[in-house]
Amino acid sequence: MSIAAPEGQQRMSIVIVGHVDHGKSTVIGRLLADTGSLPEGKLEQVRTQCELNSKPFEYAFLLDALKDEQAQGITIDAARVFFKSDLRHYLILDAPGHIEFLKNMITGAARAEAALLVIDAQEGVQENSRRHGYMVSLLGIRQLAVVINKMDLVGWDRGVYDRIVREYGAFLDQVGIRPACFIPVSARGGDNIAERSPSLGWYEGPTVLGALDAFRSEPAPVERAFRMPVQDVYKFTKQGDDRRIVAGTIDSGSVSVGDSVMFYPSGKKSRVKSIEAFNRPVHDRAEAGWAIGFTLQEQIYIPRGEIATLESEPHPQVTTRLRVSLFWLGKEPMVKRKEYLLKLGTTRVTARVEEVLRVMDASTLDPTDQRSVVKRHDVAECVLKLDRAIACDLAQDVAATSRFVIVDDFEIRGGGIVREALADRQASVRNQVLLRNYKWEPSFIQPEHRAEKYNQKAALVLVTGSNETERKGVAKALEGKLFEDGKVVYFLGIGNVLYGVDADIERKQTNRLEHMRRLAEVANLMLDAGIILIVAAAELTQDDLEVIKTAVQPELIETVWAGDNITTDLAFDLHLPRGPVAESVDRLKAHIQDKGIIFRPW
Amino acid sequence: MARGMDHLDQLENRSVHILREAYANFKNLGMLWSIGKDSTVLLWLARKAFFGHVPIPLIHIDTSYKIPEMIEYRDRLALEWNLTMIYGQNRQALEEKRTYPDGAIDRIACCKALKTDALKHTLSGEWPRYRMNHSKKAYELDRNTEPFTGVIVGVRADEEGSRSKERYFSPRSTQSQWDVGDQPPEFWNQFKTEFAPGTHLRIHPLLDWTELNIWEYIRRENIPTVSLYYNQGQGTRFRSLGCYTCTQAVDSVAGNVDDIIMELKSGKFVNIAERSGRAQDKEGGGGLETLRRDGYM
Numbered sequence: 001m002s003i004a005a006p007e008g009q010q011r012m013s014i015v016i017v018g019h020v021d022h023g024k025s026t027v028i029g030r031l032l033a034d035t036g037s038l039p040e041g042k043l044e045q046v047r048t049q050c051e052l053n054s055k056p057f058e059y060a061f062l063l064d065a066l067k068d069e070q071a072q073g074i075t076i077d078a079a080r081v082f083f084k085s086d087l088r089h090y091l092i093l094d095a096p097g098h099i100e101f102l103k104n105m106i107t108g109a110a111r112a113e114a115a116l117l118v119i120d121a122q123e124g125v126q127e128n129s130r131r132h133g134y135m136v137s138l139l140g141i142r143q144l145a146v147v148i149n150k151m152d153l154v155g156w157d158r159g160v161y162d163r164i165v166r167e168y169g170a171f172l173d174q175v176g177i178r179p180a181c182f183i184p185v186s187a188r189g190g191d192n193i194a195e196r197s198p199s200l201g202w203y204e205g206p207t208v209l210g211a212l213d214a215f216r217s218e219p220a221p222v223e224r225a226f227r228m229p230v231q232d233v234y235k236f237t238k239q240g241d242d243r244r245i246v247a248g249t250i251d252s253g254s255v256s257v258g259d260s261v262m263f264y265p266s267g268k269k270s271r272v273k274s275i276e277a278f279n280r281p282v283h284d285r286a287e288a289g290w291a292i293g294f295t296l297q298e299q300i301y302i303p304r305g306e307i308a309t310l311e312s313e314p315h316p317q318v319t320t321r322l323r324v325s326l327f328w329l330g331k332e333p334m335v336k337r338k339e340y341l342l343k344l345g346t347t348r349v350t351a352r353v354e355e356v357l358r359v360m361d362a363s364t365l366d367p368t369d370q371r372s373v374v375k376r377h378d379v380a381e382c383v384l385k386l387d388r389a390i391a392c393d394l395a396q397d398v399a400a401t402s403r404f405v406i407v408d409d410f411e412i413r414g415g416g417i418v419r420e421a422l423a424d425r426q427a428s429v430r431n432q433v434l435l436r437n438y439k440w441e442p443s444f445i446q447p448e449h450r451a452e453k454y455n456q457k458a459a460l461v462l463v464t465g466s467n468e469t470e471r472k473g474v475a476k477a478l479e480g481k482l483f484e485d486g487k488v489v490y491f492l493g494i495g496n497v498l499y500g501v502d503a504d505i506e507r508k509q510t511n512r513l514e515h516m517r518r519l520a521e522v523a524n525l526m527l528d529a530g531i532i533l534i535v536a537a538a539e540l541t542q543d544d545l546e547v548i549k550t551a552v553q554p555e556l557i558e559t560v561w562a563g564d565n566i567t568t569d570l571a572f573d574l575h576l577p578r579g580p581v582a583e584s585v586d587r588l589k590a591h592i593q594d595k596g597i598i599f600r601p602w
Numbered sequence: 603m604a605r606g607m608d609h610l611d612q613l614e615n616r617s618v619h620i621l622r623e624a625y626a627n628f629k630n631l632g633m634l635w636s637i638g639k640d641s642t643v644l645l646w647l648a649r650k651a652f653f654g655h656v657p658i659p660l661i662h663i664d665t666s667y668k669i670p671e672m673i674e675y676r677d678r679l680a681l682e683w684n685l686t687m688i689y690g691q692n693r694q695a696l697e698e699k700r701t702y703p704d705g706a707i708d709r710i711a712c713c714k715a716l717k718t719d720a721l722k723h724t725l726s727g728e729w730p731r732y733r734m735n736h737s738k739k740a741y742e743l744d745r746n747t748e749p750f751t752g753v754i755v756g757v758r759a760d761e762e763g764s765r766s767k768e769r770y771f772s773p774r775s776t777q778s779q780w781d782v783g784d785q786p787p788e789f790w791n792q793f794k795t796e797f798a799p800g801t802h803l804r805i806h807p808l809l810d811w812t813e814l815n816i817w818e819y820i821r822r823e824n825i826p827t828v829s830l831y832y833n834q835g836q837g838t839r840f841r842s843l844g845c846y847t848c849t850q851a852v853d854s855v856a857g858n859v860d861d862i863i864m865e866l867k868s869g870k871f872v873n874i875a876e877r878s879g880r881a882q883d884k885e886g887g888g889g890l891e892t893l894r895r896d897g898y899m
Contacts (some may be wrong), residue, residue: 011609103787107769110789139789220607231622236655239684245653249619249791278654279823289607291618293653304626329787343792346626403790410796412787 010088012217015109015141017132018118023149026187027118027208028081028092029059034194035209037083038062059188087213102135102377103329106415109136114143114215116208121154121161121184125168133168134360134379137175138327138417140399142218144172144179145211152186156199180214181205220288225313226253227393227401229345230263230306234293235448245276245293246302248346251400253313254287255294260311263302264391265318266553267434269311271297300440301447303555305347307391307401316393316401317421318430320386320546321354325395326416327379330408334374342386344404344418350387351406357381374414383422388546388554389430392418425543426550429517433551436521450530454488458527459597460552461588464540464570465562467578474562474576475536477585487532487598494537497522516544520551527556532597541568558595560588610819614647617807619791620770621651621754624805625658627795628752632688632725635660637672638843639827641756643816644808646825649683658754659686661724661731665716666696667703667845675828680734687734688744690724692716703847716845725750725802751797754805760812772804773797814866821859833857 016024032038042062050057063081081092093108109115115136119129136144146168154160165182172179183192184200185208191197194209206214228248235244255261259272275283276293286292309315328334334353342351359371359380374380395402395417406414451457461478465471472493479491498507501518505511519535526533537544540559549557559572562584566575574591576584593600607615624631633648635641648656662676680687695701695715702712723729727747735742757768769785771793786794797803811819820827833839838851856862 103785107788231619232626234652234655236652236657239655241653241655243653247622247651249615276653278650278652280650289612289615291615291622291651341796346623400790405790405792407796410794410798412792412794415787415789415792 010217011091012088012114012212012215013091013093013112014114014116014212015093015105015112016116016118017105017109017128017136018147019120019123019126019128019132022118022120022123022126022129023060023187024118025060025063026058027116027147027149027185027193029062030187030190030193031090031208032062032081032083033059034190035083035085085209085213090212105132106135106139106327106329109141110139112141113218114145114212115141116145116147116212117179118147118149119164119168121148121150121164124164125171129168130171131377131379133172133177134175135327137172137177138325138379138415140403140417142177143215144177145208146172146179146182147187147208148182148184149187151184151191151200152189156184158202161203181211183208183211221252221399222254222287224252224288224398225393226255226259226308226310227251227316227398228255228292228308229347229401230302230304230308231346232304233302243276243295244299245295246308247291247293248308249291250286250288251345252288252398253310254285255292255308255310256286257284257294261296262309262311262315262438263300263306264309264316265389266302266306267318267437268300268302268306268440269298269438270300273297298442299444299446300442303553305345305390307345307347314397316391316398317418318389318391318434319421319427320389320424321422322384322386322392322418323357323381323420323422324384324404324416324418325379325381326374326406326414328374328376328406328414330411330413331376332408333376334380334406334408334414336372338408340413341407342384342390342404343407344390344392345401347390349390351384354383354385357383381419388549389424389426392421394418394420424546425513426547429513429547429550432517447528447530454530455599456487456530456532457597458530458556459532459592459595460523460527460548460557461532461534461592462540462545462548462557462559463534463536463562464538464559464568464572466539466565466567467563468538470563470578471538472536473581474560474584474588475534477581478588479534481585481589482532482598485598488530489532489534490526491534491536492522492526494519494535512544513547516547517551520548523548524552527552532592539568540570542570545570558592558597560591610815610822613811613815614650614819616810617644617647618651620793620805620807621648623791623793623795624752624754624771624807625651628803630748630750631658631752631754632661632750633658633754634721634756635662635676636756636843637662637668637676637828638756639816639820639831640758640808640811642825642827643811643819644754644756645679645683645685646823647807656683656685659688659733661750661753662687662689663717663720663724664689664691665720665845666691667701667716667847669830669843669846671828671830672843675826677734679826681736681739684736685734687741688724688731689741690720690729690731692720692723693729695719703845709848712848725753749802751802752805753802754807756808757806758811758813758816759809768804768806768809769794770806770809771795772806774802774804814863817859817863817866821863827859831862833861 016028018024033043046061047057083090093112117133119125148161148164161184183205184203185192187193192200192207194207196207228250230246231248233244233246255272257272257274261272262269273295275286276295307316336353340351342349356372356374359374359378393401402418404416405412463471463475476491479489482489497519501522502515505514523533545559559570560574560576561572562576564578576587592598635645648658692715700706701716702709724731726749731744732741733744769788773794830840830843833855837853837855839854839856840849841852843849854865856865
């Protein structure tokens with residue numbers, strides 16, 4: 001068996017799923033044998049071994065035999081099995097039989113271009129037939145053939161076949177999959193695997209091999225909107241290279257030199273100056289699938305996690321609330337009020353379950369009892385609330401940037417797709433900020449140049465609390481200390497804004513959002529100037545912070561609660577209990593040193 | 603980059619993506635460079651990913667039994683490509699002559715001592731590391747002893763059974779051990795980049811490459827490789843490089859990259875495993891898997 005497809009020949013990765021004992025291994029064994037893809041003498045060797053042990057030969061044993069061989073390090077491996085048709089080479093990702101099947105199945109299936117789902121004609125549709133079908137749908141595999149196996153055991157009865165087609169077809173329809181075909185087979189006898197079966201004369205569709213060959217290799221989504229999650233912005237100035245390269249892999253669409261690019265969630269804009277590469281011919285266009293880098297005409301600050309898009313194309317969603325479909329793999333159930341980490345594209349954000357809309361019983365797909373937790377192997381629809389706004393797409397628009405995973409306790413425990421971007425409280429503020437960033441006139445001086453010059457990173461330190469003397473005392477003392485250290489620092493009491501910038505709006509609760517927006521806009525200007533801004537404000541809430549984070553880069557904000565009496569729901573970064581001001585200031589200074597805002601001398 | 607992607611393009615771009623993810627997520631990141639063709643392709647891919655630069659230190663575990671050409675080649679490229687080059691070794695075992703070539707222990711124990719143990723302790727910073735000083739063109743003791751939390755390794759899934767079970771981002775426990783049965787799921791270009799204190803991640807950007815892909819890529823990119831891979835006239839060459847005491851040359855007249863590709867595609871090596879010249883894989887049954895569970899590359 002040769003693993004490398006000759007140059008120019010087609011290859012396709014597939015995955016085989018289905019309920020336990022419905023015959024996945026036998027289908028694989030038969031495909032290997034009937035396409036002549038087994039190493040020489042392997043089939044005979046396994047047959048002889050079976051005879052010696054006086055047990056009936058089964059095609060599923062071929063897989064085990066291959067595994068043994070692989071364990072000796074001779075040919076290929078257990079997790080990847082190869083076979084070939086006249087048309088192309090196939091790679092079966094993650095052959096069944098692993099302990100943690102679902103985890104491995106997902107790992108394999110997410111990279112497959114097509115799936116075979118095996119159902120036992122005698123047992124009919126079972127829990128995992130549905131679960132795996134739904135997974136295939138969520139993972140975004142559009143090409144699926146359903147293999148109805150063990151037809152010999154039901155006397156090649158067309159009625160049995162029709163019943164399963166009706167039942168399972170209706171299910172697939174619910175999860176949005178249109179299968180290419182339902183193939184009646186007996187994998188054991190090789191009926192309708194590679195050769196048409198005389199016992200199944202009433203069936204007019206393709207064999208399993210025929211169905212596979214009829215699948216198409218899906219081209220990269222070049223025609224869709226341009227999406228490139230930013231992996232990093234590289235500067236190798238110390239190596240004598242002054243290019244500033246925005247690097248990432250293009251998920252969809254294409255980008256050309258001269259294109260006007262927009263970055264989200266910030267809404268910042270620039271123009272592509274060049275497409276950079278090492279040991280590649282110079283190109284002025286790049287499309288989906290390529291890991292690229294480009295330089296920009298106007299220098300703007302873009303952190304990892306932003307998504308690069310084109311101004312002329314549909315823009316992505318930006319919000320902190322998402323309606324999603326997700327599957328859960330964690331032993332511990334997914335629960336409300338717990339903090340999770342959500343990763344989408346190259347962004348990472350803290351996420352909580354705001355609401356579990358419905359948990360699908362994978363075996364019936366009916367909404368079950370009003371559960372508020374998502375258990376292991378469940379598929380559920382939820383509303384997720386994020387700590388700050390991210391950019392994403394809806395599953396039907398751009399698949400890649402609608403997909404996310406959920407991390408809990410250092411491990412990926414779940415995955416899902418965005419169905420809907422829901423409105424959040426700060427949506428109006430965000431629209432203003434997007435316009436502000438779009439219209440922003442960048443200066444020649446880069447944020448990192450200012451940081452280098454001032455020997456500090458711009459930051460917003462929000463000192464809040466219920467006691468005026470404590471919060472203002474700490475804030476002003478910190479300003480004094482940093483000023484003494486030679487830092488560019490500024491104290492801003494909230495009153496300084498309320499009676500100036502806010503003079504035209506009344507001081508009442510309904511205007512609180514606007515007050516916060518204006519405070520944040522003032523802060524944003526000072527941060528752009530490279531300053532460490534210390535703001536003292538009474539009893540900030542989590543809502544307030546979320547408004548501020550909409551207008552100020554969230555990673556530049558540090559929140560501090562001064563005093564013993566905690567009166568709001570703010571999730572602050574540092575708590576300073578009542579005590580001598582000097583001690584509090586030392587702790588606060590150490591905190592901003594830890595965050596890399598100012599250096600800690602050795 | 604507007605033409606369709608061929609298979610090598612797909613492999614290259616995926617590996618580049620993984621290298622950039624590793625670089626963005628790990629503060630203390632290192633890359634193992636065995637001087638062999640695979641990890642040299644990996645090094646080349648890093649230059650692709652970072653536009654001609656290699657912002658990741660390269661770590662070589664020097665058993666002192668490496669073929670001299672390998673060390674010459676390593677130091678030449680380190681200087682030419684401006685690499686942060688670090689090596690480490692098991693000084694104690696070498697000084698006390700507790701090695702297989704000294705006749706003291708068997709091959710598996712020797713691999714464990716000179717490679718696995720040296721690797722573990724070099725990564726953790728417990729044993730001295732030696733870093734290339736580019737102005738002096740010589741190695742000196744590295745003052746940085748911080749442990750590496752992410753280690754990029756050039757293993758391929760087709761090499762050997764246990765390597766096929768790997769993920770791109772594969773966790774290792776505090777003792778560098780690998781739990782083959784319980785691996786994190788990996789999908790949609792999302793990898794395990796979070797890790798508990800004391801543990802570390804092995805990162806495998808070449809997992810999907812085959813031996814043939816490696817040579818085809820070396821040809822396409824014109825990547826410099828050690829001369830030991832080619833027949834110099836005596837009718838033998840090395841297919842896989844290791845210590846001279848445990849690596850056999852194979853009979854082959856392949857004198858250049860084209861010859862090797864021909865040989866792999868249609869010639870004598872079509873169905874013979876690449877590591878068949880590596881003696882330690884065969885000792886005691888699953889030699890390499892045993893070594894790997896314990897922290898070997």
